[in-house]
Amino acid sequence: xxxxxxxxxxxxxxxxxxxxxxxxxxxxxxxxxxxxxxxxxxxxxxxxxxxxxxxxxxxxxxxxxxxxxxxxxxxxxxxxxxxxxxxxxxxxxxxxxxxxxxxxxxxxxxxxxxxxxxxxxxxxxxxxxxxxxxxxxxxxxxxxxxxxxxxxxxxxxxxxxxxxxxxxxxxxxxxxxxxx
Numbered sequence: 364x365x366x367x368x369x370x371x372x373x374x375x376x377x378x379x380x381x382x383x384x385x386x387x388x389x390x391x392x393x394x395x396x397x398x399x400x401x402x403x404x405x406x407x408x409x410x411x412x413x414x415x416x417x418x419x420x421x422x423x424x425x426x427x428x429x430x431x432x433x434x435x436x437x438x439x440x441x442x443x444x445x446x447x448x449x450x451x452x453x454x455x456x457x458x459x460x461x462x463x464x465x466x467x468x469x470x471x472x473x474x475x476x477x478x479x480x481x482x483x484x485x486x487x488x489x490x491x492x493x494x495x496x497x498x499x500x501x502x503x504x505x506x507x508x509x510x511x512x513x514x515x516x517x518x519x520x521x522x523x524x525x526x527x528x529x530x531x532x533x534x535x536x537x538x539x540x541x542x543x
Contacts, residue, residue: 404484408477409433411443419447430481431456434473439463457512471507478503 436443460470
C-alpha cells in the first residue's frame with residue numbers, strides 16, 4: 364500500500380470539512396424552520412398573526428399560554444393582551460373564565476377543541492405522528508375533564524390542570540402545563 368501524500372490528505376480533509384459544514388447548516392436551519400412552522404400553526408389555531416405571536420413571545424409568554432389565552436379572548440370578547448395581563452396578575456385561565464361568568468364546562472370544552480385543533484395541525488405538518496397526536500389528545504381530555512381549577516401549585520411545573528409535556532423536539536410547546 365502506497366503512503367498518502369500531503370496533497371491527498373489535504374483533499375480528504377477538505378471533503379470532511381465540507382461535509383461537516385453541510386450537516387451543521389442543515390441542522391441549524393431545521394431548528395428555525397420548526398420554530399416558524401409552530402408559530403404558523405399557532406397562528407392558524409389562535410387567529411393571531413405570526414407578528415403578534417412573536418411580540419407576545421418577546422414578553423416571555425410561552426407557546427402553551429397562547430391557546431388558553433386565545434380561547435378566553437374569544438369567549439369574553441377581550442383583547443388577548445388583557446387576558447394575559449390577568450394571568451400575569453396571578454389568576455389561572457380557569458379562574459379568569461369563572462370570574463367573568465363563563466361556565467367551567469364551556470371553558471373546558473372550548474379549550475379542548477382548540478388544543479385538539481392545534482394537535483391536528485401538528486400531525487398534518489408532520490411535527491408529530493398521528494399516534495402521538497392521539498395520545499396527547501387522550502391525555503389532555505382526561506386532564507381537562509378532571510380539572511376543578513383548585514389543584515395546588517396551579518401554574519407551576521408539575522401542577523395545575525391540563526398539564527402535559529409535549530412530545531417531539533423539546534421546544535417546550537407543552538399543551539397546558541398548568542395553564543388551564
